[in-house]
Every structure is written in C-alpha cells, then in structure tokens.
Amino acid sequence: MEQLLQVPAPDHGGNSSGVSPPGGGQTGKEQQAAGVGILLQIMMLVLSFVLGHVLRRRKFYYLPEASASLLIGLLVGGLANVSDTETSIRTWFNFHEEFFFLFLLPPIIFQSGFSLAPKPFFSNFGAIVTFAILGTFISSVVTGVLVYLGGVMFLMYKLPFVECLMFGALISATDPVTVLSIFQELGTDVNLYALVFGESVLNDAMAISLYRTMSLVRQNAPSTENFLMVIVRFLETFVGSMSAGVGVGFISALLFKYAGLDIDNLQNLECCLFVLFPYFSYMLAEGLGLSGIVSILFTGILMKHYAYSNLSENSQRFVSAFFHLISSLAETFVFIYMGFDIAMEQHSWSHVGFICFSILFIVIARAANVFSCAYLVNLARPATRKIPAKHQKALWYSGLRGAMAFALALQSVHDLPEGHGQTIFTATTAIVVLTVLLIGGSTGTMLEALQVVGDAHDGPLGEVSSAKHNFQNLEVNHSHGYVAPSYDEEEDSSSGNKFKMKLKEFHRSAASFTALDKNYLTPFFTSQNGDEDDDFDEPMPSSRRGDFQH
Secondary structure, three states, X not given: OHHHXXXXXXXXXXXXXXXXXXXXXXXXXXXXXXXHHHHHHHHHHHHHHHXXXXXXXXXOOOOOHHXXXXXXXXXXXXXXXXXXXXXXXXXXXXXXXXXXXXXXXHHHHHHHHHOXXXXXXXXXXXXXXXXXXXXXXXXXXXXXXXXXXXXXXXXXXXXXXXXXXXXXXHHOOEOOHHHHHHHHHHOEOHHHHXXXXXXXXXHHHHHHHHHHHHHHHHHOOOOHHHHHHHHHHHHHHHHHHXXXXXXXXXHHHHHHHHOOOOOHHHHHHHHHHHHHHHHHHHHHHHHOOOOHHHHHHHHHHHHHHHHHHHOOHHHHHHHHHHHHHHHHHHHHHHHHHHHHHHHHOOOOOOOHHHHHHHHHHHHHHHHHHHHHHHHHHHHHOOHHHOOOHHXXXXXXXOOOEOHHHHHHHHHHXXXXXXXXXXXXXXXXXXXXXXXXXXXXXXXXXXXXXXXXXXXXXXOOOOOHHHHHHHHHOHHHOOOOOOOOOOOOOXXXXXXXXXXXXXXXXXXXXXXXXXXXXXXXXXXXXXXOOOOHHHHHOOOOOOOOOOOOOX
C-alpha cells in the first residue's frame, strides 16, 4: 500500500526533449498496475458492503458482514495464487503494520470511544474495567503459560517463555464485531451488550500495553529489578496514554465552548478542528513514547461526552457521519486484507499442532478470564445486579479475535526471531478466521440457546427505535437479570468479608464520579446543563466495530 502512495520523482536532469528517459516505460507500467490494484480494492469494498446489506435484509445471521469481507479477501487471494498475477497483486496490497497502526486503526478505535452511550457503559463501568484490565491480564498469562508448557511437553512448537507471554497478550485482544452486530439485530439485554462492548473497547488498549511490556522484557535480561521496572513502565504507558487522551479531550471541549465557532460561516472550520483533534491525540502519545491507541480511545470518549455538545447541530451531524464512515471503510478493508493475506502469504503450516493447541488454550484462558472476573464482580453487587450465568456464558462465547490481534501478530514477525514470529502470525490468522467464521456464524443459535434474545424488540429485528428505547429504559428495566446501580439497598455486612466491602466501596466511588461529572465537570466543559439524555435522542447508525451505535 505504501508503494501505491509513492509518486515517482520528477526528472531534474535537464531532459526537456519530450523523449521518455530510460525506464520511463517501466514507470508507466507501475502506475498502471497501481491503478488496477486500487480499482481491485475498491471493487472488493463495494462488494463487501453490498453483500453485507443483502445479508442483513435477508436476516441471514450465519454469515455476518465481517465474515463476508474475510471470505471475499480469501477468494481474491486464492484466485491470485492459482493465476500468474500473484507477484504483481502482492505489490498492490503490500502495506506494513505501520500503515495499519497509523491510518486504519485510529479511526476504528476513536469511533469505538466516540460512539459510547454513557448510561449503560458507566452503569457497568466497574465490571467493564474488571473484565478489560484484570481479565485481559489473566487471559494473557494463562495463554502464555499453557503455550509454554505445551512446548515443554513437546505437544507443540516450543517458544521461549517471554515470547509465549507476548503471544498471550496479542491473542487476548478481542474484537466481537460480529457478535455485537447480531446482539443488536436480535435484541438482547442492554447490560450484556454493555459488558461485551465495553470489554472489547478497553481490552484493545490493555492488550497493546501488555504486548509492548513483554517486548520490553524480552529485550532485557529478566531479573527482579527489571521486573519491577517493567511494572512501572506498563503503568507509565497506560496511565500516561490515558492522561494524554483525557487532556486533549478536555482541551477540545473548552476550545469549542469558548471559541464561538458554532456560527454558520465558521462551521467548516469547526468540523476540521474536531476531525484533527483525535489524530493530534494519537500522534502526541506516539511522540512521547506512549500508546496512541489508548490515547485516542479516551479522547473519543471525552470528546463525545463534552466537546460534541458544544458543536452546532450541522457540525454534530457531519462529524458523527464522518467518523462512522471512515471507521466502517477502515474495518471492512482490514477484514478484506486479512483474508487476502492469509491466502497470499507464506505461512508456517508445518506447525499445525501449535495452531490446534493454541485454539484450545485461548478457550481455557477466556473461561478463566470471564468466570473469575464475574465472580469478583458479583461479590460486590447486590442480588438484583449480579451477572447471571447465561450472560457469563455469552461473554465467554463472545471472545472473537480480529483486527488488533492480527496487527500485533504482524508486528511480531519483525519483533521476534525468524520462524518464531512467523509461527505466531500463522496461528493468529488461523484463529481469527476460525473465530470470525465459526463463532460469528453461530452467535444467533448461541443466543437462542441461552435465552438472552428478544429482550429489547417488539417490532422488526434491528429496528433503531427499539434499540434506542432499550437504552432509554435502562434504569427502570427490572426484568432482565440486573439493573443500573442503586446503592440505597440494604447491604449484607454481617459476613465481615473485608474484601467484599472493598469491592463495594469501589462501586460507590464510581457512583460518586457520576455525581461529580453531572454537577461539576459537565457544566464546566459544556455549554449545556449536563442532561445526558440528549445522547439518546439522536439516531443510532450501525457500526462495523460493534458499538452502542450499532
């Protein structure tokens, strides 16, 4: 892809005769090949969107949109392999992970944060943080340890322990785009939707931080002192990136509140500035040696919560449509490229055992993640808000792997010795395909078997007004297992369980933050009076990432 963006330098050698210099014909052929390559990419994108629309209209849930895009890439790559155009087609799709991280991933992550509906997300914030932070750590460690033990026992290809932990970190990044899309189509409990979505948003940031931390460990000799430095570095990266994103979000809110840009002749400038702030946040974090993905995620959350309401109505409609558009295009292209790359690249298929056992180990690690974290969350919640067993099973089933795991695996090819990175990359691509096609295609059946569908819809499937009504009634809905936070209930303090009381204090602090936001932060950073119900008054366009506007 980088080759497509490179324009041949003009000839400054004084040749003005009009005769093409040597090699001019070759340059013309390269430009023609680049044009054909871009045309092929556009055709696949168009086919993917049209096919996805037809599948939704037909309510054919066995082949979600992401799966269709993946299959289109597999088909085109397979056709290229059996033809004589493999070499030239490979150059058309030759982009590096830098292109992925700098151009494709930021709009996807920003849209995830920007599309948050605050009430269901923040009412389950404690549980979401538990699953995303502690759960991802558990999943990464369990996967890494099991992969290492499998190598020691000669069940699979043996990797060094730190590299196993790197694999565990990257494969723990979930991307339940297909599951969430079917959740919204069929109508499911809003709290379950909030947990799956919230975990996937924060999980990406955690997975990146863990991967980079393990990469740092690998570069230095392991020791107790280095281990402590690694912990400090991880906290520094995650907290620093989050602080950068929050800071940019607050600055943007104040700018749009006091700059007076919401008048007719300045709306173009208003939109341009709003679009530039996310990339400013991303590049600021990268320039400081932090995580741009973590930063842009929190910038999206803050800009939607504070800066968005300071825009004019026309600018609000434009930026919402713009970010939804580019995130949809980016994610669709990512799934197409993943399918194409799987068919075109040379993979280490000789280590089939590594792939098979890795699939088994991530299933075990996902179970350890979900059920242990759900147990901790239920300790802190009153009886009316405990996460039911069927929702825990749905959470466990929703752990698809997608774009983030693929991108980190692509980076591991360069970070790890020859053979090791390629083995991890092959295993990751196989896991992505299997989870997207098999788990994504069977999600509807799973939801029906667990009896968690149909909670929110009385009309046609996927009706926007029904989903909107579901979110608006979150705090008064007592019929679906657990409801929004309410700390006026009598607590069981007779057990004397200090750990349980600590968890309850944490949830109280979350409620206190909600009051702080409503009474102080929202009035200070916005031109409104903090009525968050406005977030639910606008239409909820679908999103390929699988979000609250899905």
